Amino acid sequence: xxxxxxxxxxxxxRQKFIxxxxxxxxxxxxxxxxxxxxxxxxxxxLFRANMMFGELLLLPCILGIIASILxxxxxxxxxxxxxxxxxxxxxxxxxxxxxxITILSVLYSVAALGATVIGGLIVGxxxxxxxxxxxxxxxxxxxxxxxxxxxxxxxxxxxxxxxxIIVSFIYAVISFVITMMLSSNPEMVNAIASxxxxxxxxxxxLPLFPIEDALAYIKPYLITTPACFGILxxxxxxxxxxxVSIYKRKEI
Amino acid sequence: xxxxxxxEFTKLKRYSIxxxxxxxxxxxxxxxxxxxxxxxxxxxxESFYNNIIWNNFSLAFxxxxxxxxxxxxxxxxxxxxxxxxxxxxxSFRKMLTGKLIAIGMITVLFAVFSFxxxxxxxxxxxxxxxxxxxxxxSLYQIVGIGLCNYIAVLPIITxxxxxxxxxxxxxxxxxxxxxxxxxxxxxxxxxxxPITAGLGIFGYTGQGTVPYNIAFGGLIxxxxxxxxxxxVQKIPNYDEITATPKxxxxxxxxxxxxxx
Numbered sequence: 001x002x003x004x005x006x007x008x009x010x011x012x013x014r015q016k017f018i019x020x021x022x023x024x025x026x027x028x029x030x031x032x033x034x035x036x037x038x039x040x041x042x043x044x045x046l047f048r049a050n051m052m053f054g055e056l057l058l059l060p061c062i063l064g065i066i067a068s069i070l071x072x073x074x075x076x077x078x079x080x081x082x083x084x085x086x087x088x089x090x091x092x093x094x095x096x097x098x099x100x101i102t103i104l105s106v107l108y109s110v111a112a113l114g115a116t117v118i119g120g121l122i123v124g125x126x127x128x129x130x131x132x133x134x135x136x137x138x139x140x141x142x143x144x145x146x147x148x149x150x151x152x153x154x155x156x157x158x159x160x161x162x163x164x165i166i167v168s169f170i171y172a173v174i175s176f177v178i179t180m181m182l183s184s185n186p187e188m189v190n191a192i193a194s195x196x197x198x199x200x201x202x203x204x205x206l207p208l209f210p211i212e213d214a215l216a217y218i219k220p221y222l223i224t225t226p227a228c229f230g231i232l233x234x235x236x237x238x239x240x241x242x243x244v245s246i247y248k249r250k251e252i
Numbered sequence: 253x254x255x256x257x258x259x260e261f262t263k264l265k266r267y268s269i270x271x272x273x274x275x276x277x278x279x280x281x282x283x284x285x286x287x288x289x290x291x292x293x294x295x296x297x298e299s300f301y302n303n304i305i306w307n308n309f310s311l312a313f314x315x316x317x318x319x320x321x322x323x324x325x326x327x328x329x330x331x332x333x334x335x336x337x338x339x340x341x342x343s344f345r346k347m348l349t350g351k352l353i354a355i356g357m358i359t360v361l362f363a364v365f366s367f368x369x370x371x372x373x374x375x376x377x378x379x380x381x382x383x384x385x386x387x388x389x390s391l392y393q394i395v396g397i398g399l400c401n402y403i404a405v406l407p408i409i410t411x412x413x414x415x416x417x418x419x420x421x422x423x424x425x426x427x428x429x430x431x432x433x434x435x436x437x438x439x440x441x442x443x444x445x446p447i448t449a450g451l452g453i454f455g456y457t458g459q460g461t462v463p464y465n466i467a468f469g470g471l472i473x474x475x476x477x478x479x480x481x482x483x484v485q486k487i488p489n490y491d492e493i494t495a496t497p498k499x500x501x502x503x504x505x506x507x508x509x510x511x512x
Contacts, residue, residue, distance in 0.1 A: 020421050027428040035435050166272055
């Protein structure tokens with residue numbers, strides 16, 4: 001399994017987009033730092049804003065495109081037949097690719113934290129970096145799991161990159177809009193926000209830091225760590241099983 | 253140039269990429285329905301179409317224009333047709349200019365489609381305050397701001413078309429670029445940010461009584477046009493664009509030598 005992981009990483013060295021995607025972690029922190037500095041916001045607020053826009057919105061889009069690159073690689077280069085001949089089981093191939101997605105997600109998340117800390121030095125009051133590092137690593141894993149349903153669609157339809165981009169962006173934007181509505185009108189969207197993985201992540205994340213009085217109305221809708229991890233573990237198991245099952249049925 | 257643009261539209265009929273635009277525009281309109289309904293009570297036509305303009309510039313248009321534009325240009329690399337076009341001869345620069353103009357026209361068509369969605373949904377939702385002058389104004393604003401979005405993302409399309417599949421990165425960048433318009437709109441920076449510069453020029457009223465500096469907004473978009481023109485002018489020759497990267501060529505050569 002480790003060999004497969006190393007092999008996947010060797011292959012993505014040639015993929016410029018994947019290297020470029022880590023730089024995308026700096027895209028939101030730059031304008032947000034300027035705005036937060038202008039409005040004299042705290043480091044906590046900067047960290048939350050970067051998490052919401054950079055990770056809840058942008059990261060699923062990027063991971064969807066990365067997933068399509070990883071899964072279409074074997075199809076485009078006609079290498080799946082070689083791997084199956086070695087033999088490498090398709091379950092292991094899928095697991096290796098999903099692991100790569102998760103590791104890249106964690107790297108993005110840590111890079112985003114780095115950008116936030118740099119921004120925090122400008123805004124002022126950087127604190128709890130180690131705690132935030134732990135949160136960022138967990139966030140990376142959770143967002144990767146939240147993107148697994150998109151991977152199922154990408155692998156199932158096995159279409160063009162354009163199709164994958166559209167699916168990833170639509171999923172990310174719909175999830176993000178519902179998550180935003182959760183913070184403005186929780187009663188209206190709570191039912192759907194309790195099912196959507198991205199919203200569940202926000203519901204888990206919010207109580208980790210002190211919540212302003214203006215947002216106190218959202219407290220009854222937040223969830224505990226075991227509840228969040230339990231739901232997302234279920235998502236992970238179902239998504240992996242479905243992806244493996246679909247990938248096994250693919251013709252070589 | 254006319255022939256290049258016409259041939260682009262002929263080719264476009266075969267591309268399923270147009271569905272991207274249809275989905276993006278419709279999605280933006282449906283999102284506005286959701287936003288308008290969340291407040292409860294009756295919906296005003298003006299606030300409804302303002303919501304659609306907001307979603308268009310922040311979510312749908314920058315992403316959609318770069319995706320479609322990048323795809324149309326990228327097809328020449330994938331289908332290996334660049335060498336044929338050059339044999340005609342049509343220079344890459346001229347072809348790119350034609351494609352960019354065609355993308356501008358497609359943007360206008362999608363903006364009109366966005367207006368038709370607005371009108372249809374406004375009837376379905378039975379919005380209040382609809383009048384012919386307001387409907388005409390909404391058409392003028394939706395199309396105008398859509399066109400300004402096109403000018404704002406023009407340098408992104410031109411820059412990321414230099415390499416095959418380079419537009420994927422451009423699409424990601426355009427998405428963030430458009431989304432950042434949300435942070436800027438409604439502040440004193442509206443006219444300074446290319447994506448939101450069109451709001452002032454076309455008199456967007458969704459931000460209350462924010463004073464606009466129309467001249468500065470126009471100047472920003474003019475700068476974007478100039479940057480795009482410079483990027484088109486500086487586009488590498490056909491040989492450089494289609495050549496195998498030096499590193500890859502070297503590896504290929506050494507592999508061939510080993511085989512011998």
